[in-house]
Amino acid sequence: xxxxxxxxxxxxxxxxxxxxxxxxxxxxxxxxxxxxxxxxxxxxxxxxxxxxxxxxxxxxxxxxxxxxxxxxxxxxxxxxxxxxxxxxxxxxxxxxxxxxxxxxxxxxxxxxxxxxxxxxxxxxxxxxxxxxxxxxxxxxxxxxxxxxxxxxxxxxxxxxxxxxxxxxxxxxxxxxxxxxxxxx
Numbered sequence: 001x002x003x004x005x006x007x008x009x010x011x012x013x014x015x016x017x018x019x020x021x022x023x024x025x026x027x028x029x030x031x032x033x034x035x036x037x038x039x040x041x042x043x044x045x046x047x048x049x050x051x052x053x054x055x056x057x058x059x060x061x062x063x064x065x066x067x068x069x070x071x072x073x074x075x076x077x078x079x080x081x082x083x084x085x086x087x088x089x090x091x092x093x094x095x096x097x098x099x100x101x102x103x104x105x106x107x108x109x110x111x112x113x114x115x116x117x118x119x120x121x122x123x124x125x126x127x128x129x130x131x132x133x134x135x136x137x138x139x140x141x142x143x144x145x146x147x148x149x150x151x152x153x154x155x156x157x158x159x160x161x162x163x164x165x166x167x168x169x170x171x172x173x174x175x176x177x178x179x180x181x182x183x184x
Contacts, residue, residue, distance in 0.1 A: 010168040015156025023096050024175050035097075046081040056119040065091070066117040072109035078102070084181075087142055091116075094143075094154075095177035104177065116181055124184040129177055136173040 014020040022034050049055050050066050067080045080103040085092045095104050107114050107127060116125045130136055141164050144151040151157035155172065 010166050011162050012168045013155045013157070013172055018152075018156035019154045020096060020172065020176070021156065024098070042081050047079055050081060050117070053120065061119045065093075067093075067103055067107075068115035068117070068122070069103055069106035070110040070113035072106050078106055085143065085147070087139065091118075091181040092139060093179045093181065095179060098175050098177055104179075107179075125181045126184050127182075128180045130180065133170070133173045136176070136178055137169045139178055140169040140172055141167070 014024065016025075022030060026034075046055070046064075047066070050061075050064070055061055055064060063083055063085070065082055065084050067082050069078045069080070070076070071078050082093050082103070085094075095101050097104075099105070111127070114125050114127060116123050130139070140155075144155065144157045144162070144167070145164055148157060148159035152159065157167075
């Protein structure tokens with residue numbers, strides 16, 4: 001059974017054309033193009049605007065942080081802008097490329113060298129990778145319920161048609177990782 005088909009009983013995500021579909025299921029050439037576009041935007045737009053203080057100044061830090069890691073190969077500081085969600089007072093980050101993301105692999109390789117900048121403050125952080133599939137699915141259910149517009153972009157969620165209780169998040173739960181961050 002393909003995870004892309006919709007059934008009368010369940011909605012299988014991600015849908016074609018969504019961000020996660022393109023990251024996880026599109027042909028390799030398209031995936032590489034999207035990744036390169038994100039790297040370019042992060043390097044030349046998001047990171048500089050955040051460092052200048054414009055992103056926090058205009059309140060975009062409500063959903064964006066800068067994650068500082070130590071490169072697993074180079075040993076150099078790496079800075080990655082990431083979207084985040086606060087659930088029960090804890091920062092949650094979706095790893096859109098799963099375990100392939102460089103920043104994720106840097107965190108695993110150097111767990112004591114992870115920092116976060118939220119707003120104008122930089123913090124040393126500890127992290128936990130959520131491993132239980134049921135917990136990951138609950139986070140996705142929370143996300144589509146509380147962020148229906150972004151959920152359309154990220155997963156192909158249809159706010160007025162989809163029912164969170166009929167959605168099948170199992171493919172996403174197996175393909176993506178979710179990280180929780182706390183100040184040390």
